[in-house]
Amino acid sequence: MALWLTRSRTVVLQSLKQKHAFWAAATPLRSSSSSTVPFPCNSSSSSSSSSPNLIWVNGRFKSTLAMNQLDSLPFSDSDDEQALDFPGGKVTYTSEMTFIPESQEKRVPCYRVLDDNGDLLIGSHLHQMSKEVARKIYNNMVTLQVMDTIFYEAQRQGRLSFYLTSSGEEAINIASAAALTPDDVILAQYREPGVLLWRGFTLQEFTDQLYGNKGDYGKGRQMAIHYGSKKLNYVTISSPLATQLPQAVGIAYSLKMDKKDACAVAYTGDGATSEGDFHAGLNFAAVFEAPVVFICRNNGWAISTNISEQFRSDGIVVKGQAYGIRSIRVDGNDALAVYNAISAAREMAITEQRPILVEALTYRVGHHSTSDDSTKYRPLEEIEYWKTTRNPVNRFRNWIERNGWWSDKEETELRSSIKKQVMHTIQVGEKTEKPPVADLFSDVYDVTPSNLREQEKQLREDMIKYPQDYPSDVPL
Incomplete structure (x- = not known):
């Protein structure tokens, strides 16, 4: 045994010396950008600040x-x-x-800048925000709020097939979008229409997607609220949970290879953290050092499943450290805190070429969707408390009003104007023709295979034979 220990120590010491010598010799290569191994790729674009200290290994x-x-x-x-x-x-x-304890004695604190009344907390280090940006953030938050209300009611009237709102989560939508740039690629779940709104997606474009008419970029082939815009770097939403996370890492790595001054941003909910793709995505991002920002909306409920039944950990923020990812917990109902946190996360992701995890604590005030009645599994008092006392829109409005950047008159005019605009888009959307039947079979193959041609032929014959069974506004 003594002989084995002596040999073991000798081997360890030799290994340490060899490793020290290796890194000492490699240091010039890793510390000087002019001495790094060349990138084995062709790229016409580069950024001196986006990809420092990168080597090919x-x-x-x-x-x-x-x-x-x-x-x-x-x-x-x-x-x-x-x-x-x-x-x-x-x-x-x-x-x-x-044994490592199952949880720390204290929960990870939650970063915020404004209190529940919209007053700036003493000692807060506020990321500089101009009057113009602040007003645009509030304008978009109100727009999202009004849009949600009208579209939800339209679905209840039978004018839309499906809808879900972002009620209670307006700050995460708009403030996070404001902290990003148009070049950042967005991979949303289904409760982030505000990001599109901030980037310039029009109310008519939202409406056309919900109605699946000829103005819909998905040509009526996607479920309602599954938005997408290539122009705005917003990847089309898909229904399965968490599938966008590994995809975001791949996109982020491509941005890294091209040395772009941009990152990928993946949004998800607390329920999606139970999916395998969540864990695969985080591990993939950490190992490949991809510039991606994961934003998790911990809104308390995944449909009817409370977070206490979803996981035993201290929320989502602690999961980042397990994968070697820098993480932060932020008050998702505080627009300024969200803006600050995402601004810092984006900067670190790009300049340090690393993934960042942000857990935003918020609350889903509305039902999960128009297919859900949340009063069956949570008390009305709980919903009302978050709707009034912790409302993110009201909190941010109080802050901009105290700065002299908003007034009651502007509030009334804004809400009235948006309501009229949304109602007009619905009238237009309902009258717009649906995409032709041929669009059901296009855009997948360069040359349509024989089996799809046969299916299209059978569908057309069936529509002619049984017109009462098909929508009359779908052209043959």
């Missing part, structure tokens, strides 16, 4: 900042021979059997 890009991260951590107060030099970094030994 084993067939992919690596950030030297991340490569140094584990080696820089203190691993032991004892001699080097008392540590395990394991791939990924040194691990100290201990003779005490200690």
